[in-house]
Amino acid sequence: MVRTALRAILGTEPDIEVVGEAATGAQAVPLVRELRPDIVLMDVRMPQIDGIRATECILAGTDNPPRIIVLTTFENDSYVYDALRAGASGFLLKRAHADELVQAVRLVARTDTLLFPTAIRALAHTHTDRQGSHAEAERLRERLSEREVEVLHLMAQGLSNTEIAQRMAVGAATVKTHVAGVLAKLGVRDRTQAVIAAYECGFVSPG
Known part of the structure; x- marks a missing residue:
């Protein structure tokens, strides 16, 4: 029923095409590799292979992998944070309204901003299982330029490229370059990561 509802909502949008669906994580992994979607909506709790493991398999074993949004019943779910750590780009509650689903x-x-940054910050505050040391935070800081440090802090607040540009009084293209630099130096694929x-390293406090 959930998959039928998702397909019905997304299928009415002129700029979104639903190319496939799967009932389990085990089915989802090979289907993603076959259909090559841009976005995957992934339930975190599924039989056989859960959404966390399926996310890891898709991102590790697929050339130019899709961006993954995990679906959950409970906002403060440790599974959601584990999925974000595994590489998911964001999460969405199953009770979200249709327009929230489409917007997500x-x-x-676009990958221009975080999906629900306040909720991601709350998840990090609750589920980070280790407190990064000052040395770890400093090592991360040393890898970034002064501008990239500023951009990462603003990204953590959930600001878009346009909002960051306004805050820093620079052009949007400059911000995009800084964001790309942050991602490359941290070895991650998107803003959420x-x-x-x-x-995780204590460079930004989720509290």
Whole structure:
């Protein structure tokens, strides 16, 4: 029923095409490799292979992998944070309204900002199982330029490229270059992973 509802909602949007669906994580992994979607909506709790393991398999074993949004019943779910750590780009509650679902897909496709940054920050505050040391935070800081440090802090607040440009009084193209530099130096594929990495080492405090 959930998959039918998701397909019905997304299928009415002129800029979104639903190319496939799977009932389990085991089915999802080979299907993603076959269909090559841009976005995957992934339930975190599934039989055979859960959404966390399926996310890891898709991102590790697929050339130019899709961006993954995990679906959950409970906002403060440790499975969700584990999925974000595994490489998911964001999460969405199953009770979200139709317009929130559509907006989330478009937002993650653009990768211009975090999906629900306040909720991600709360998850990090609750589920980070280790407190990064000062030395770890400093090592991360040393890898980034002064401008990239500023950009990472603003990314963690959930600001878009346009908002960061306004805050820093620079052009949007300059911000995009700084964001790309942050991702490359941290070895991550999107903004969510950069912010999670910053939380994990204590560079940014989720509290």
